[in-house]
Amino acid sequence: MTGVRKLSRAEATAYGFLTVTLVFCLLPFVWVVLASVDPNAALFLSLPKAITADHFVKIFTAENGGRWFFNSLVTVGATTALVIIVGGMGGYALSRTNAWWKRPFLYAIILVRVLPPTALIVPLYKVMLISNGVMDALVRSIVPPDSIRSAMQIFGFVDGYLGLILVLSAMQLPLALWIIKTFFDLTPKDYEEAALMDGANVFQRIRRILVPLALPGLGAAGLLTFIGAWGDFLMPLTFISSSNLQLLPIGLFRAFQRANTIDYGYLSALALLYMLPAVVAFGLARRFLVQTFAGGIKG
């Protein structure tokens, strides 16, 4: 016996405990994956006797899953883009300014994250409802009567893409501002000044110098925004009522709620579909997280 060291009793106990914990934590994931392809999926864990894609097919044919997925991607994608742009500019400004209100402002915006969103849902809904009225009047004055409804589904503040995008962005922006501001704090002003001496105007400095330098920070903020908004349940539940604007988490929840027929295979397939983009986003942007929280600019 070379290379293998005998474990002490304490170590063996520790590893045993860890293994049990690991299995316990992994089981739900295993169940979701197995059940999603099992024609006879049930609430208990079992190896499928046959493998089927029926549950996935059902999502896109019998149910409106494709539409939910699309709605989720559009709103969360737009939220992420908006947060990266606004957070990028705001984070830069907050990093470079020495204004007296800088600290109070930074702590004030973090409050948005601290307060439980559910507690604010009533006043928030009221604000959105008033805004929606204004937007409705505006849309009516521009758009022909027969397309008002479809226009409001895009630009409405209640039961419309725009409202949900703005609410999700507002919730994710504080953290993004902090991350990007901190990243710019670690980015010397010399780069911008060197670019200024090289003859770069303000747009060239942003596009050719600042954005590439800040990419890890922007990427990390974007990833956390995407994951945060993708996982949000309360806002789409509160602000979306039309079935064709439904988001994936709400679709999943409603399927679970159906009283008489719980189709575990279908539910698992939907859950798997819901997890996928978050995992993909994490895989793509993981290195930005590492660069942002373990380094800053090198070179």
Added chain:
Amino acid sequence: MATISIENVRKNYGAVEVIKGVSFEVADGQFAVLVGPSGCGKSTLLRIIAGLESVTAGDIKLDGKRINDVPPDRRGIAMVFQSYALYPHMTVAENIGFSLDLKKVPKAKIRKEVGQVAELLQLSELLDRRPAALSGGQRQRVAIGRAIIKKPRVILFDEPLSNLDASLRVQMRAELQRLHQELHPTIVYVTHDQVEAMTMADTIVVLNQGNVAQWAHPIELYRHPKSVFVATFIGSPRMNLIKGVVTSQDVTSSFTATEGWTVPLAGKDLAATETSVWLGIRPEDIRLVDANSAADLSGKVTIVERLGAETYVNVVKGTETLLVRVRGDIALRSGDTVQLVLDRASFHFFDQADRVFPA
């Protein structure tokens, strides 16, 4: 190529005045060094010339034309930053060619000019590397390349050698001088290191607390410092300063140190002073002599620093310590008593108001 004139420049940050009315001129093709201790305003002054900072009062002129309101990139001035500020996401070639790329110069022409600059700076092998993969000296050369490719009229250097180790610094000093001789740009170079100033400059501006302490040729500065500050700042090791008074009897005047010893000032006919003054003398202007020879004073050796070619000896007389430069192989030990002769011709006198006298 251009002449820079700084005229009565002042700079305030809030209530704090960091530049207090500075004037000097750098002639076309000259290598000027701004030198001074930390916080003397030298870097601020450089940034003002670059256009990265505005002035509170006064004028910056380039060839007689006021450029206070000309944006940095239109001044025809390039700058090498202390941190080098190489763009980390670009290759060496892209870093050097960035200013041309911004001007929409055709790619082929950029490549050619980058190639020429790279050759001049021995960077040809490194053009595809990123700054992170370069050594300190190589980064320094890329930063210089980025400046000279613009064919600027003036190049500004902000403590460019401070991040390099000692041997590389000596090498880069020589390289900078070679570049200056080949390209003849007007250079303004900021450093706190008086050795860099002495070795490279055509003209040195010594700054102290936001004022010009003295502005002169290096050797002039060394030989005729106009204040205690310049006398002690320029020259390494620093000049000895001895407190005392000048006395006058008949036609001969002499200097009497507070510690009690006296040197006659043959040939220097000074009026007697009532208040105490400073006698400045550089370590190389003091000699050791045998015990039987006539000496100006004697003292006790406390520290012997052997540098090889030369040795610096600390000699204590009362409460004063004199630094003396002697030859490298001298047999001396701490505790020895030595006889010193001071070279009268190399005396510098400074009065209480920090002025040189006789003026």
